[in-house]
Amino acid sequence: MSLQISLTEPREVRLARTGDRATVWIDGVAFETRTRPDGGATELTIDGRREKVWVVVDRDTVFVHAFGRAWALDVVNPVEESLREGQGADSATAPMPGVLVSLSVAEGDEVTEGQTLAVIESMKMQTEIKAPRAGVVERVPSAVGESFGQGAPLVVLVSEEAE
Amino acid sequence: MSLPGKVLVANRGEIAVRIMRTLRELGIRSVAVYHAVDARSRHVRDADEAVELTGSTPVAAYLDAEQIVAACVATGAEAVHPGFGFLSERAAFAEAVAAAGVTFIGPPPDAIRAMGDKIESKRLAVIAGVPTLPGSEDALSDTAEALREAERIGYPVLLKASAGGGGKGMRIARSPEECREAFERSSAEAVASFGDGRVFLERYVDRPRHIEIQVLADSHGTVIHLGERECSIQRRYQKVVEEAPSPFVTPELREELGAAAVSLARKVGYTSAGTVEMVMDPDGNGFFLEMNTRLQVEHPVTELVTGVDIVAEQIRVAAGEKLSLTQDEVRISGSAIEARVYAEDATAGFVPAIGPLRLVRFPSGPGIRVDHGVLQGDEVTASFDPMIAKVVGFGPTRTDAIERLSTALRDTVLLGTTTNTAFLADVVEHPDFAAGDTHTGFLDEHPALTTPTVADAETERVLIAAAALHSPRFDRRFDVPDAHSRVGEWRP
Numbered sequence: 122m123s124l125q126i127s128l129t130e131p132r133e134v135r136l137a138r139t140g141d142r143a144t145v146w147i148d149g150v151a152f153e154t155r156t157r158p159d160g161g162a163t164e165l166t167i168d169g170r171r172e173k174v175w176v177v178v179d180r181d182t183v184f185v186h187a188f189g190r191a192w193a194l195d196v197v198n199p200v201e202e203s204l205r206e207g208q209g210a211d212s213a214t215a216p217m218p219g220v221l222v223s224l225s226v227a228e229g230d231e232v233t234e235g236q237t238l239a240v241i242e243s244m245k246m247q248t249e250i251k252a253p254r255a256g257v258v259e260r261v262p263s264a265v266g267e268s269f270g271q272g273a274p275l276v277v278l279v280s281e282e283a284e
Numbered sequence: 285m286s287l288p289g290k291v292l293v294a295n296r297g298e299i300a301v302r303i304m305r306t307l308r309e310l311g312i313r314s315v316a317v318y319h320a321v322d323a324r325s326r327h328v329r330d331a332d333e334a335v336e337l338t339g340s341t342p343v344a345a346y347l348d349a350e351q352i353v354a355a356c357v358a359t360g361a362e363a364v365h366p367g368f369g370f371l372s373e374r375a376a377f378a379e380a381v382a383a384a385g386v387t388f389i390g391p392p393p394d395a396i397r398a399m400g401d402k403i404e405s406k407r408l409a410v411i412a413g414v415p416t417l418p419g420s421e422d423a424l425s426d427t428a429e430a431l432r433e434a435e436r437i438g439y440p441v442l443l444k445a446s447a448g449g450g451g452k453g454m455r456i457a458r459s460p461e462e463c464r465e466a467f468e469r470s471s472a473e474a475v476a477s478f479g480d481g482r483v484f485l486e487r488y489v490d491r492p493r494h495i496e497i498q499v500l501a502d503s504h505g506t507v508i509h510l511g512e513r514e515c516s517i518q519r520r521y522q523k524v525v526e527e528a529p530s531p532f533v534t535p536e537l538r539e540e541l542g543a544a545a546v547s548l549a550r551k552v553g554y555t556s557a558g559t560v561e562m563v564m565d566p567d568g569n570g571f572f573l574e575m576n577t578r579l580q581v582e583h584p585v586t587e588l589v590t591g592v593d594i595v596a597e598q599i600r601v602a603a604g605e606k607l608s609l610t611q612d613e614v615r616i617s618g619s620a621i622e623a624r625v626y627a628e629d630a631t632a633g634f635v636p637a638i639g640p641l642r643l644v645r646f647p648s649g650p651g652i653r654v655d656h657g658v659l660q661g662d663e664v665t666a667s668f669d670p671m672i673a674k675v676v677g678f679g680p681t682r683t684d685a686i687e688r689l690s691t692a693l694r695d696t697v698l699l700g701t702t703t704n705t706a707f708l709a710d711v712v713e714h715p716d717f718a719a720g721d722t723h724t725g726f727l728d729e730h731p732a733l734t735t736p737t738v739a740d741a742e743t744e745r746v747l748i749a750a751a752a753l754h755s756p757r758f759d760r761r762f763d764v765p766d767a768h769s770r771v772g773e774w775r776p
Contacts, residue, residue: 189694190706
């Protein structure tokens, strides 16, 4: 099985383990690695170079603290990803993290493109969230007063194929 | 008078934890207050007892003076420490606390009120002999007056909302056209943000340093200063790196600024800890900005170079005791630099980040102080200010302090959301910071500090391998059987 792991650009990655050793193929080039626990961290040796890394996995995001800073990498299965494509415009997403101040639509409502769906507050500024296209509201994941992260869907529309 | 037996801390996060540390050292029991979202937070765990507050939002709970006074009465707390933010600079809260027979650990309400208004505080500063920036004496009545005053003072000018703070309602104008626009926008913003549209203007200092003087005063007539802090590294008009002493301030200048700050504190009948903030031009002329009538976020750097526990002094003063030291006993030795760790993306306009703190590791050791209020597993939400911790490096020289702080920041592991630790380390490692060439436009002048770091091929390889080795996606139990890829993987 190969996965795509991206720091900035996707790399095709394969892995074969033997105990604490593993071969990692990155874009077809093999690297010999070895890992050892080091406190809560991992001592990772790759091609003879040793680094202490701290790693946390949150679904398909892997956070790594190494070289004195934190990095985030995305891990995707290219097959699943291709199935998920084309869904981008089905929801109005949060441009920045914040709190939902008001909602002007509910499940089942018909909306027109550009219609204001909700108002969010972030950094003491209010921003209107508008419909990306015309459609019918399938669901509203957050309630007024709740907070959300950047990119979170605020209003989800019934997908065009389903309509 | 004697110290109280029990003190309620009307705050949350790192500052509540820090205040409780001093309470413990003084043998005083502590009471925490919390909103339900903070029920399992560190400040609640560190307290001897805790009282839940309710509110329409989490912030509203911590701003509810009535519930907090009731909590004092219910728990038998004899005094309340407000920390900073929330109710710390609300004179009405100090009065409500006193009316319930509880001691407010802070200055008298009149001093809070006088210093809380930018125009009134500036008037008092003039009387006390503290230099102020040439500016309009009263709020500007209209655009025409704004233009006349700007002409009189000379461009560039800074327009400020009287009730403002934290950079809101502030605009720089370098020409009459800019002044007209700035006046209109600042007035509108001031009405929207503070319900008070008064705007005034003053001369704008280019490449200014932010210098502030820590003062301490007791009710026996002693007013002293603990020297200055420099807080010139700011983003969105908020401080991110603060240090004591300032690499720019000479002992003579320190004496001069300190005397001015003490004189102002005397003028308003000040007691407890307070900070006189000044803007300093490149020639070393300091001009009064405002006085903060509370404990300051960056107080640790002063504590480290003077050896004074500012919170302990506040508690003693509130109990009617004398300050533990006189001006002659104040010694400033070494250097301390604090960096504010925020959940935010420094490479995207410092937009706040939210999310879980899945892995939390703070450094410790000689020359490092970390004040924080988080536990592993905590969630950073949009409900509160996104400051996670304050990491401080200190040592005999400024170079030592920089080195320790940069190492401490590089060793601060906070995974699960975005934080600014690497940005802060990049700032303090910058040659211009090391040279002490700091001013409030530092970050604008060094845009490379806020551009994303590009990993070289070798770094990327390590990160990809680390991600691959830890991703459960590669765990065999979740594999879809695929004979060909298996064969491929095991090929030598």
